[in-house]
Amino acid sequence: MDTSNKRLIQRLMSRIPIKMLRTTLGKWGRLTEVQLKSMNLTQSKWALTEKLIAICEENELEVKHLTELEMIYIIDNPNQGMWHTFQLMDPEDDAQSVELTQFKEQFKSHIRELVRQVSVKMKKHTDEAVWIRIAWGDAFSRPNHLKPTYVVHHLQTPYVFVTSLTAKQKPLLSQALVLSTRHQAIKDANLSGRKLTAIRDLMMRQYQQVFPTKYPSPLTEHNPTVSNPHIGREQAEPAANRLQMACEAFGGGMLPQLQSAVYKLETKFRDQTNKTMTEREEPFKCVVKFASTNLLESLRNCASSGIASTPVTPLLSSIPLKGRNYFVITDNGPGPSSKTDQPQN
Structure with missing residues (x-):
């Protein structure tokens, strides 16, 4: 086996967790049952790598076989890069x-x-x-x-x-x-x-979408118990409306675990107390990034709880609506008095 193939095996073994190794090698199907059992998972990663290299040499496996192993692991564990x-x-x-x-x-x-x-x-x-x-x-x-x-x-x-x-x-x-x-x-x-x-x-819109309804119904788990029934009735309708609008904007049920959204601003600076910046001809440029383990769920919770205003701004609702998480925000027209921007298509 040449050096490049050995390096490929070493790279693969560095990526595959030991607890997944036997299952992944089993799916590969290039090792005999005896060879598979000989992979002692109590050994170090280095020792296991050397053992696999020896088995691959014994079986005269080539690069096309090694790339099969990599594909099996990547397909089962696709969250490896951007x-x-x-x-x-x-x-x-x-x-x-x-x-x-x-x-x-x-x-x-x-x-x-x-x-x-x-x-x-x-x-x-x-x-x-x-x-x-x-x-x-x-x-x-x-x-x-x-x-x-x-x-x-x-x-x-x-x-x-x-x-x-x-x-x-x-x-x-x-x-x-x-x-x-x-x-x-x-x-x-x-x-x-x-x-x-x-x-x-x-x-591909493979999540639960929520469409507008004239009579939204509050979900019980989203409405804490209120001691005074009159206060409860008074609070129920606004809470239900907020929840409905939040779900219309971002979806219902389990949402795709999107982790970030980036907004690149190229707009005029608007602040009459700062004439130096406001009167500049060049656009004001900056980047705003929202990040979370589940951004859509976080935004939905902010809107339904009242932390963020409803209806939800198109700057945020455009994420699921357009299936995008990178936007360039520009002015609608020339001059500092132009209307505020919308995400560019």
């Missing part, structure tokens, strides 16, 4: 008829026309998503399997989720995706996060 969302645009008439075998053949053919040295591996997941692992090379070097790009695409949808993609590789991947899916263009959807399932559910 995922970015792209949206395919302007489908051709036959775009909906593209099936898995055709997509695989077309994608590999197009990417290899663009890149002389490239390694592509595909796997269909149980949720019908196509996972693509791309190890990039160039005219002078072999594919680098230590820094692969991962792509997730649900066929017959316009959404593509990508992690570990450089600026140099982006146009190559974009062109291959556009051609193999029968579309005319692809754009950045301005949605990113470390939890793939969260941004997927948000983009």
Whole structure:
């Protein structure tokens, strides 16, 4: 086994927790039952790595087999890096008829026309998503399997989720995706996060949405017991309205665990007490970032509890409405008296 393959095994073993190792190797199916049992999980990670290298050498496993192991682990544990969302645009008439075998053949053919040295591996997941692992090379070097790009695409949808993609590789991947899916263009959807399932559910509307109703009903768990029934009746309707508007804006039930939203401000500075800043021709620029373990749930709770005003401002409700968490805020018109901004599309 050459040095590059050994480094790939070492990298894989450093990422896979010991408690998940036996299950992951079992799914891989490249080790015999005896070899699998010989992996003594009470040993150190270094000793286990050396043992796996020896087994792989004994079984004469190649890089294509090692990348299978990596894909199994990444698919089961996708929250390993920052995922970015792209949206395919302007489908051709036959775009909906593209099936898995055709997509695989077309994608590999197009990417290899663009890149002389490239390694592509595909796997269909149980949720019908196509996972693509791309190890990039160039005219002078072999594919680098230590820094692969991962792509997730649900066929017959316009959404593509990508992690570990450089600026140099982006146009190559974009062109291959556009051609193999029968579309005319692809754009950045301005949605990113470390939890793939969260941004997927948000983009594909796979969560409980709440629609306007004329007579909202308060949820009992959101209304603490009030000793005076008259006060309770008086407070119930505003609380119910706040809850309804919060759920209309962000959704009901369990929400996608989006972790951040970024607003880039490029607006005029408005403060009559500070003429130096207000009279500047250049826009005032700054970045505002909201962060939480579950941002949508936090915003919903703020609105339903009365901490934040309702109806919810479009600056926040645009996150689930547009499926985005990156916005550029600009003035609607020239001059310091222009109306306040809306998120740009």
